[in-house]
Amino acid sequence: MLYARTSAKTPIRFDLSGLPRELHLFPPVTSVIFVRFNYAVTQSVTDWQICYHPSGSPEIAEIEVNGILYKATYPHLLIKRPGDKLRSERGEGQSLYFKYAPETSLELPDDLVLQGLTPSPAISRLSGELQSELEHVFVPGSADRIDRLCMSLLSEFLLAMRSYPPECRQRTRIREAASYLYAHPMAYFSRLDDLARKFGFSRRNFARLWRAEFGTSPGRSLKELRFGEACRLLSSTDLTISEIATQLGYSEATNFVAAFRQYAHCTPRAYRLKYRA
Amino acid sequence: MLYARTSAKTPIRFDLSGLPRELHLFPPVTSVIFVRFNYAVTQSVTDWQICYHPSGSPEIAEIEVNGILYKATYPHLLIKRPGDKLRSERGEGQSLYFKYAPETSLELPDDLVLQGLTPSPAISRLSGELQSELEHVFVPGSADRIDRLCMSLLSEFLLAMRSYPPECRQRTRIREAASYLYAHPMAYFSRLDDLARKFGFSRRNFARLWRAEFGTSPGRSLKELRFGEACRLLSSTDLTISEIATQLGYSEATNFVAAFRQYAHCTPRAYRLKYRA
Known part of the structure; x- marks a missing residue:
């Protein structure tokens, strides 16, 4: 669904930092990546990374962030902060992620690192819109739309994490x-x-x-x-x-x-x- | 188009300031209004108002802001800032506007007051989404979506103002x-x-x-x-x-x-x- 127009072997990676922006109402995204990953990761994070993993294997993803082990099934969201040290086991799956510069102010809960979430129609729709927008990335105003779509996606990811108990x-x-x-x-x-x-x-x-x-x-x-x-x-x-x-x-x-x-x-x-x- | 689900005499006005928000990634909107106006205005503005006027009469709207007269045909955008004094001639038309608290930080060009713009598919789509969202305004997360849609609309309004000359x-x-x-x-x-x-x-x-x-x-x-x-x-x-x-x-x-x-x-x-x- 997220990858309708992308074969597994053709990741979409866009460096947006050099593109002209017309407006400045959203924090500027530095890159957007749709990718199939299939390797182990040891990573020193240098920027904000908002990672959505809709599916993957093994069934339970295990990721060590700054020495603490986090586990989640798919789909899940992984927030990487500037300065984080990450280690993950070998695995494979799909990933949609976008990056913000280290100095970007993103007010996210400190305890939000790796968390399962419920897929939502809004997330699919916004991912689709993001992919469409990436087809016009050099056209004036497009980078602004991408900034906005990424912020909207982040907002929907966070909403999809709240699960309301049945009594609600x-x-x-x-x-x-x-x-x-x-x-x-x-x-x-x-x-x-x-x-x-x-x-x-x-x-x-x-x-x-x-x-x-x-x-x-x-x-x-x-x-x-x-x-x-x-x-x-x-x-x-x-x-x-x-x-x-x-x-x-x-x-x-x-x-x-x-x-x-x-x-x-x-x-x-x-x-x-x-x-x- | 903007008013598909609203009769001319049934304005949609929502006070969002009291609604629970789940997230805080966008400046919180205090109210959203879809309305048909048909009267003269003398106004002391107390908050940010982002006003989109898709159509109206007379053909050229004349609005005096802080003693300076601005003119524009429809559709146009009108930005009202906290502290502004407005006077407009008698007129009628449609208006979609949303408000932010005076202390909200919106980085908009100082010379942007009243300006004609080109209607765009993105504006219609976002207006439609905003109206749909207003049907669920008391549901958790909805106020956040409205914040996001309003910021997106503002972003599209500003884009729609840039007209690119033919040589472009x-x-x-x-x-x-x-x-x-x-x-x-x-x-x-x-x-x-x-x-x-x-x-x-x-x-x-x-x-x-x-x-x-x-x-x-x-x-x-x-x-x-x-x-x-x-x-x-x-x-x-x-x-x-x-x-x-x-x-x-x-x-x-x-x-x-x-x-x-x-x-x-x-x-x-x-x-x-x-x-x-």
Whole structure:
């Protein structure tokens, strides 16, 4: 998957340090390498190396870094820091890695050396994009895209290391429901029960888990969302009060005005006069 | 295109500052907004705002920043910095923008305020990804992805501003050819004429433009590439000398050995002994 366009014997190695960059928003990568390795390594590391090993043998990779032995199955991530001394047993496998200059500031946990990770669609996609970009490496702006893709990959590698225990699944589902509510507030302005059902919760369980996750009831969250939107529409648009009421799902503007007064302790009109930009 | 999943009246506004982040490799974005604006603005800016306006009216946007009037057609980019005072005429249009905290370090050119840009496929793709990610904003890791997408977008906005004059087209094509050579070195180890033809150059023009761009002849570049690869294979793999010769496109190992001696002033075997890790 990572190597679709590369035969095992044709490693891709790019020295990017000499290429022109147009922008400087990411730490500049010095080289990118896709390679099949099949040898033992004794290495004095001189730069940062972010190594992703999607597969290899033997099944358990053993790598000694600064005298400490680390073990991991594939796929895994190996972070090599400037000054590290590495020794590994004979093995073979695939490797995608990229390097940063020793003086680059990468804030990574100190205890992150060799760690198994879960392959993710984002990692495959970004690896593919990186390979495509390497086909245009001399074109202006390409080195910047490569910098960005490498930083994104590093970010996804780190995410893929966190494994969430099964008891977190309900929490994830509650957070998915919250995401949905915030992305589609109009659809749920008056139907929280539908939202609970859509994500497979009973009304009661939904309220309990929501409170545990966000420290407030789903109804309260919805109110904040609805009146936050009302405040924004009042202060930064020309919409009339009754247009705003309609947008927020009120059939009668007077109901909106009453609810708004209760929430904001002033009328919509007074709010608009006070905060209109 | 940017607004596929949003009606004109349903702006997407996300406050990300309270969301949990798993990683810290990018400057944390504080909010992301997709909105249709239709009002005049007088604004005291309190944070960094990276604003992309894909379309709008009137045709030429006029914005006064700190007393200086800037004009641009659509699409354009508007960078608002903490402390800026903005005034704009009444207008309407679409806006995608994201904010960073005032203390965020963004190294942008000082003279970059309002500037027209060429829409690019990368911008559309990243905008789409950003919108998808906003559907899962409460899921762990999502805020990090949003940070990364926003930085990538900023990077693409800046790239889209550079317009390369027509006389650069040949340079771009030469750089495309160089990229191709480096990505597929095996395919062209002995056929530079094919490479020139593939990218629409006569052999002579190809050599002339290559020299102007890279300061060396294409033959010399190819030699560096070929023997750089030979050195790597010798020092870091178990392949035999004749296997390496075959990989580099030599029909006879002795020819490879002779050429290598001329290049590196030692035999392949001596090189391997000296540099083998």
